Amino acid sequence: MGQGHDHSVSAAGNERKLAIAAALTGGFMLAEVVGGVVSGSLALIADAGHMLTDFASLLLALGAVMLTRRPASWKRSYGYDRFSVLAAFVNGLSLFLIAGWILYEAIKRFQEPVEVLGGMMFWVALGGLLVNILAFWILTRGEDSNLNVRAAALHVLGDLLGSVGAILASIIIMLTGWMMADPILSVLVTLLILRAAWKVVGESASILLESAPAGLEADKIERAILDGVPDAAGVRHIHAWSITEERPMLTMEVDGKPGADPKSVRLAVKKLLHDRFHVDHVTAEVDIMEAGALPEQA
The missing domain is CATH 1.20.1510.10 (Cation efflux protein transmembrane domain)
Structure with a gap:
């Protein structure tokens, strides 16, 4: 209050x-x-x-x-x-x-x-x-x-x-x-x-024109998630834009490692993007891979 x-x-x-x-x-x-x-x-x-x-x-x-x-x-x-x-x-x-x-x-x-x-x-x-x-x-x-x-x-x-x-x-x-x-x-x-x-x-x-805001390049985001979220095996279909200069938005699909919990992966991804890139609005779809499967390519 x-x-x-x-x-x-x-x-x-x-x-x-x-x-x-x-x-x-x-x-x-x-x-x-x-x-x-x-x-x-x-x-x-x-x-x-x-x-x-x-x-x-x-x-x-x-x-x-x-x-x-x-x-x-x-x-x-x-x-x-x-x-x-x-x-x-x-x-x-x-x-x-x-x-x-x-x-x-x-x-x-x-x-x-x-x-x-x-x-x-x-x-x-x-x-x-x-x-x-x-x-x-x-x-x-x-x-x-x-x-x-x-x-x-x-x-x-x-x-x-x-x-x-x-x-x-x-x-x-x-x-x-x-x-x-x-x-x-x-x-x-x-x-x-x-x-x-x-x-x-x-x-x-x-x-x-919904251009990606400065600092939210797809390769930087992908590398940050793969390095910072242990259960993330791949990231694809990253889209970054902003409603206003102060309101950046992100959507993506994340491949979780076999046996990982989708909710835990999603929360970890959102926390990392908030702490490192200062993005509050993130929509992340998490797919858990089967054992032996390779991450899909973007």
């Missing part, structure tokens, strides 16, 4: 932190768009695009925490965790569109420079930096091992660089009047967006 209560309290705390951080980030993202349009700063708009990625990641993390409370059903036996992966994939693809638009506008400004109001740009960018610092502090205060919260905090930390870039561009414009600082730094911020988008799309696509 105690563990269930602690989990409920932790989930509620995560929801609260993520909701506050999302409200801060989303609210100031709109302010940056307005400030960027009024001041003429592409760097501010680019930083707002990066802040949009943070806002989306915070909402995804919040949704994932909320959805994990919903029980699995006969129709969705794995629950609703995969929804966050699908949303991350779509969000990642949209980031490429945002980055493409910013790069297009930057190229136009290299050809035809636009006057930027450095003072307004500075104060809006400074406000964005303070919002990011506050959101990061909210997400990281206290002790929490939730992966979604840690990932969201890293997104916010990355956005600090975008705010710093916009501040640097505004200072250069105010001191020198060199308008090229705005599109140049907007391109640098865009590279941050593309890096985040590439990682999000790649990881989410790998999960949606």
